[in-house]
Amino acid sequence: MKRVILVLAILATIVAGCHTEPMTEQMSSDKVTAFEASTEVFSSQTKTTMTSDKKIVWSADDEIAIFQGNTLADEYKVSDASAGRANATFTKVATSGDDYNAGMELPCNVAFYPYSSGLTLTGAALEGEDAAYEIEGLVLPAEQTYVPGSFANGSFLMAAVTESMADHNLKFKNVLGAMKLQLKGTQTVKSIKVEGKDNEILSGTATVTAYADGLKPAITMTADDDASKTVTLDCGDGVALNGSAATDFIIALPPTEFTQGFTVTVTDTESQTYTIDTGKANEVLRSCILAMPAVTLGEELNGDLKNYVDEYGVNHGPGVQIGETVWAPVNCGYHETDYPYGKLYQWGRKYGQGYSGALWDEDRNYLRDVSDADVPELVAGPVSLSEGQSEYNADKYYYNHDSPYDWLETQNNGLWNAGTEDAPVKTVYDPCPTGWRVPTCAELEALSENHSSCATNGAGQTGYWFSGRSAYSEDVPQVFFPAAGIYGSGSATDRGYEGNYWSSSAEDNTQTYYLLFYGSNVRMNWGIRAPGNSVRCVQDNGDGDGLPVDHIDIYLDM
Numbered sequence: 001m002k003r004v005i006l007v008l009a010i011l012a013t014i015v016a017g018c019h020t021e022p023m024t025e026q027m028s029s030d031k032v033t034a035f036e037a038s039t040e041v042f043s044s045q046t047k048t049t050m051t052s053d054k055k056i057v058w059s060a061d062d063e064i065a066i067f068q069g070n071t072l073a074d075e076y077k078v079s080d081a082s083a084g085r086a087n088a089t090f091t092k093v094a095t096s097g098d099d100y101n102a103g104m105e106l107p108c109n110v111a112f113y114p115y116s117s118g119l120t121l122t123g124a125a126l127e128g129e130d131a132a133y134e135i136e137g138l139v140l141p142a143e144q145t146y147v148p149g150s151f152a153n154g155s156f157l158m159a160a161v162t163e164s165m166a167d168h169n170l171k172f173k174n175v176l177g178a179m180k181l182q183l184k185g186t187q188t189v190k191s192i193k194v195e196g197k198d199n200e201i202l203s204g205t206a207t208v209t210a211y212a213d214g215l216k217p218a219i220t221m222t223a224d225d226d227a228s229k230t231v232t233l234d235c236g237d238g239v240a241l242n243g244s245a246a247t248d249f250i251i252a253l254p255p256t257e258f259t260q261g262f263t264v265t266v267t268d269t270e271s272q273t274y275t276i277d278t279g280k281a282n283e284v285l286r287s288c289i290l291a292m293p294a295v296t297l298g299e300e301l302n303g304d305l306k307n308y309v310d311e312y313g314v315n316h317g318p319g320v321q322i323g324e325t326v327w328a329p330v331n332c333g334y335h336e337t338d339y340p341y342g343k344l345y346q347w348g349r350k351y352g353q354g355y356s357g358a359l360w361d362e363d364r365n366y367l368r369d370v371s372d373a374d375v376p377e378l379v380a381g382p383v384s385l386s387e388g389q390s391e392y393n394a395d396k397y398y399y400n401h402d403s404p405y406d407w408l409e410t411q412n413n414g415l416w417n418a419g420t421e422d423a424p425v426k427t428v429y430d431p432c433p434t435g436w437r438v439p440t441c442a443e444l445e446a447l448s449e450n451h452s453s454c455a456t457n458g459a460g461q462t463g464y465w466f467s468g469r470s471a472y473s474e475d476v477p478q479v480f481f482p483a484a485g486i487y488g489s490g491s492a493t494d495r496g497y498e499g500n501y502w503s504s505s506a507e508d509n510t511q512t513y514y515l516l517f518y519g520s521n522v523r524m525n526w527g528i529r530a531p532g533n534s535v536r537c538v539q540d541n542g543d544g545d546g547l548p549v550d551h552i553d554i555y556l557d558m
Contacts, residue, residue, distance in 0.1 A: 057085055058078045058085060058088040059078075059153050060078070060080065061077065061078070062077070062078040062088075062113070062114065062153075062154075063075055063076060063077045063078070063093065063113075063114060063115035064076050064090060064111055064112065064113045064114070064115050065111065065112045065113075065114075065115040065116070065119050065135075066109060066110075066111045067106065067109065067110040067111070067112075067121045067133075068109050068165070069106045069107070069108070069109065069165050070106065070121075071106065071120060071121040071122065071123075072120065072121075073112070073115070073119050073121070074092055075092070075093040075115050076090040076091060076092055076093060076115070077090060077091060077093045078090055079091060106121070106123055106133070106165075107131075107164060107165065108131075108161055108162045108163065108164055108165060108167070108212065109161075109162040109165060109167070109168065109170065110133045110135070110159070110160070110161050110162075110210055111159065111160045111161075111170045111172070112135050112138075112157070112158070112159050112160075112208065112210070113156075113157065113158040113159075113172065114154045114157070116137070116138060116139075118137040119135060119136070119137045119138060120135075120136050120137050121133055121134065121135055121136075122134045122136070131161075131211070131212040132209050132210070132211050132212075133161060133209070133210045133211075134207050134208070134209050135159065135207065135208045135209075135210065136207050138157070138205070138206055138207075138208065139203075139204060139205050139206070140155075140157075140202075140203045140204060140205075140206050140221070140231075140254065141155065141203060141231075142202075142203040142204065142227055142228065142230060142231060142232065143231075143232045143233075143234055144231065144232070144233050144234065144251060144252065145233075145234050145236070146233055146234060146235040146236060146239060146249065147250075148248075149248055149250070150250060151178055151250045151251065151252040152233075152252065155176075155252040156174065156175075156176055156178075156252045157174075157175035157176050157208060157219070157252075158172040158173060158174055158175060159172065159173055159175055159208055159210035159217045160172040160173065160210065161210050161211065161212045163212070171214060173210075173214075173216055173217050173287075174217075174286060174287035175208055175217050175218075175219050175254075175286065176219070176252045176253060176254055176255070176286065176287075177252075177253055177254070177255050177256075177284040177285050177286050177287060177288050177289070177290065178250050178251060178252050178253060178284070178288075178289045178290070179194060179250070179251045179253055179284060179289070179290045179291075179292070180248055180249070180250050180251075180289050180290070180291040180292065181248070181249040181250075181251075181264060181266075181276070181292050181295070182246035182247070182248055182249075182291070182292060182293070182294040182295065182317075183241055183246060183247050183249060183266065183294075183295055183296075183297060184241055184242060184243055184244065184245070184246050184247070184294060184295065184296040184297070185241040185242075185243060185296050185297035185298060186241065186243055187240075187241050187266075187268040187269075187270075187272070187274075187297050187298075188238035188239065188240045188241070188268055188269040189235050189238060189239045189240075189241060189247075189249070189266055189267070189268055189269075190235055190238050190267050190268055190269045191232055191233060191234055191235055191266075191267045192232065192233040192235070192249055192251070192264060192265070192266050192267075193230055193231070193232045193233075193264070193265045193267075194230065194231050194232075194233075194251055194253070194262060194263075194264050195229060195230045195262060195263050195264075195265075196229065196256065196258045196260075196261075196262045196263075197258065197259075197260040197261050197262060197263065197279070198258070198259050198260045199229055200229065200256050200257075200258060200262075201221040201223055201224065201228050201229060201254075201256075202221075202228065202229060202230060202231045202253055202254065202256065203223070203227070203228050203229075203230070203231050204221065204222070204223025204224075204225070204227065204228030205221075205222045205223045206219050206220060206221050206222060206223070206254070207219070207220045207222060208220075216286060217286075218255075219254050219255065221254055231251055231253060233249055233251050235249075237269075238268070238269040241297065243296070246294040246317075250289070253284045253290075254284070255283075255284055255285055255286045256283070256284045257281070257282075257283045257284075258281060258282045258283065258284075259281050260279060260281070261277070261278040261279040261280050261281065261282065262277075262278065262282065263275060263276070263277050264276040264277075264292070266297060268297075274297045274298065276292065276295055291315045293307045293315065293317055293318060294317045294318075305318035305319055305321065305326060305539070306318065306319065306326070306435045306436075306539055308328045308329055308330070308433070308436065308537070309433055309434075309435075310330070310333075310334060310335075310433055311333070311433055312335060314335075316328070316329045316330055317329060319436075319538075319539050320477055320478070320479050321477060322447060322466070322467065322468040322470075322477050322478070322479065323446060323447075323468045323469055325439070325443050325446070325447065325468075325538050325539075326538060326539035327439075327447070327479045327536060327537075327538055327539075328432075328436055328536055328537040328538065328539075329479070330342065331343075331481075331482070331484065331534050331535065331536055332345070332352065332431050332432055332534070332535035332536065332537050333345075333352045333431070333535075335373070337373070338354070338372060338373030338374070339354055339372050339373065340372075340459060340461070341355065341372075341461065341482050341484035341485070341495065341534070342482075342484060342534055342535070343372075343431075344484065344485070344486065344487050344492070344532030344533060344534060345431055345502065345532060345533060345534070345535050346388075346397065346398065346407045346487075346529065346530060346531070346532050347415070347416075347502055347506075347512045347529040347530075347531075347533070348408065348412065348415030348416055348429060348529065349388055349389065349407070349415075349429065349431070350389055350394075350428070350429045350430070350431050351389075351391065351393075351394035351395075351431065352431060352532070352535070353374075353375065353376035353394075353395065353396075353397050353487070353532060354371070354372030354373060354374045354375045354376065355370070355371070355372050355375070355484070355485055355487075355492045355495055356369075356370075356371040356372065356375035356492055357369065357370070357371075357485065357491060357492035357493050357494075357495060358370075358493060358494075358495065359495050359496045360494060360495065360496045360497035361462065361496060361497070362454045362462050362483075362496070362497060362519065363497075363519070364494075364497045364518075364519075367496065370495060374395060375492075376395055376396055376397035376487075377395055377396050377397070378396075378397055378399060378490050379396045379397065379398050379399070380398070380399065380400075381398030381399060381400040381406075381407045381408075381530070382398065382400050382406055382407055382408055382409040383398050383407065383408070383409060384408075384409055385408060385409075385410070385412070388407055388408060389429055397487055397490070397532060398530070399489055399490035399530060400530045401489060404510050404528065404529075405528035405529070405530045406528065406529045406530055407529065407530050408529070411510070411529070413506040413507075414427065414506075415427060415429045415506075416429060416430055416437075416438045416502075416504035417437075417438070417440065417504040417505070421440050421441065421442055421505060422442075424437060424440050424504060426540050430504075431535055432535065432537035432540075433537070435539065435540055436537035436538065436539055436540055437504070437537060437538060437540040438502060438503065438504040438535055438537065438538075439503055439504065439536065439537070439538045440503055440504055440505050441503040441504075441505035441513035441524065442505075443503070443538055444501060444503050444513070444514070444515045444524065445515075445524050446468055446469060447466045447468050447479075447515075448466055448515055448522055448523075448524065449468060449469050450466070450467045450468060450469065450470060450471055450472045451464045451465060451466045451467065451472055451522055452464055452465040452466075452467075452472050452478075453520070454519070454520065455480075457480045457482065459482075461480075461482040461483070461496070462482070462483050462496050462497070463480055463481050463482040463483045463499055463517075464480070464481055464499070464517055464522060465478045465479070465480050466478060466479055466480075466481060479536070481499055481501060481515075481517070481534075481536060482499065483495065483496055483497055483498055483499040483517070483518070484499055484500075484534045485497075485498060485499075486498060486500050486531055486532060486533060487531055487532030487533075488531055489530075492532070494518070497518055497519075498516070498517070498518040499515070499516070499517045499518070499534060500514050500515070500516055500525075500531070500533040500534060501514055501515040501533060501534045501535065501536055502514050502533045502534070502535050503515070506529075507526065510528075511526040511527065511528070512526065512527065512528075512529055513525070513526050514526070514527065514533055
């Protein structure tokens with residue numbers, strides 16, 4: 001059996017914008033036989049099945065345990081009509097009977113997913129009179145079954161506590177997190193095993209503590225044997241990989257800090273194994289996805305390339321190296337549905353805005369009006385630095401019709417570069433994510449030396465492919481810059497026709513440099529600072545803003 005070892009120099013990062021969705025379940029007492037249940041949004045996922053937009057939906061045959069004022073659970077099953085929905089109806093399958101533990105009657109309903117026989121509940125009052133309920137008798141399986149784009153059915157634990165016995169509205173909270181592997185290649189994957197390097201417990205017997213008042217649940221792993229230190233994803237007859245598009249494999253895991261990194265072993269249908277290894281600390285957080293960078297099995301990764309993890313926590317994989325500069329794969333502020341061209345930034349501001357205006361073709365023929373998810377409030381400028389850089393004013397575009405046509409009252413050349421042109425230093429106002437910065441004029445100028453003619457990318461956007469100092473061809477490294485348009489004197493225009501990309505370079509407190517293209521014209525240009533232009537980030541190999549560049553925890557827990 002051949003064994004191929006792939007060492008990752010890049011740290012895995014949390015994606016997804018990791019955010020959670022409250023799951024609500026309605027449960028019944030003896031007089032109520034049907035319950036309405038809803039799920040929590042995982043920013044990455046929860047229960048039973050995760051959809052492409054990271055929501056958790058109930059699956060056919062899902063069952064939950066409901067402790068209705070008692071420490072023994074009744075069994076409830078999802079109705080056939082509710083499968084595939086976040087809100088579902090559950091009906092009783094079996095009752096726990098009338099065996100109550102003396103002195104352990106509960107003042108509320110407690111629910112747990114998934115149901116299994118033998119679950120028991122104990123309760124205790126905490127400081128401040130909040131209540132905690134421990135659910136015992138559960139086992140995290142050491143083997144999970146592959147589900148495309150989701151975790152294994154039944155593997156993602158959830159718990160909920162109502163305010164009283166009369167309250168039948170259960171708001172489920174996720175108990176676990178998940179790891180996402182993104183694999184490319186020509187192989188067919190048979191199984192994937194995950195193991196920590198410091199004997200972390202990942203499976204086996206466990207206790208879940210559910211809290212009243214909507215507090216986050218916790219899990220305590222109580223197993224301590226070799227079998228409990230691994231989790232294996234069984235891919236059945238095999239999952240065929242693609243050489244160009246990554247296939248996602250998602251494994252549910254308890255919240256765990258991998259202090260010394262972890263090892264992932266991939267076995268294909270030919271019994272060949274591939275080891276993906278990182279020695280850097282990583283952490284699986286509750287209700288979040290820890291996403292490994294995309295890997296082509298059998299190929300080494302360039303350890304100098306960082307993953308581009310955007311402001312929403314989405315990992316777009318490593319950048320594209322052209323010459324000595326590594327370019328981000330998407331525009332700053334990009335979001336697939338909300339900001340498909342990225343956001344538009346006034347020079348020197350940390351926060352960008354969406355576009356609302358005309359969409360044109362490459363010959364500037366009007367097509368239709370378009371609008372991003374959120375468009376700015378137009379406010380007369382100039383304003384102070386603190387006002388313009390405040391997160392509370394992130395949705396404002398400050399226009400200025402008077403010289404020197406800047407949104408800022410007192411102009412400042414160093415807003416996006418605290419160093420020099422040759423040795424740039426990222427600032428706190430730089431809109432690029434950690435590990436990335438706004439490019440210098442020299443970097444944009446070098447990139448634009450060679451390029452395609454006006455082209456269309458896979459998303460149907462017009463723009464140009466840039467290849468730097470290498471003559472453009474489809475076989476050389478290149479990046480696509482879409483014609484995202486511009487915010488001019490308080491209005492947006494020219495999306496689909498013109499692209500303007502800021503550099504961090506400024507001159508004599510008035511002019512700034514940017515890359516301009518439209519029609520058949522591509523050149524470096526200079527101009528005023530009030531317009532809203534695009535930003536394409538470059539990898540920051542300096543000290544940056546002092547934040548770690550290899551470990552990015554981004555999540556929103558609701």
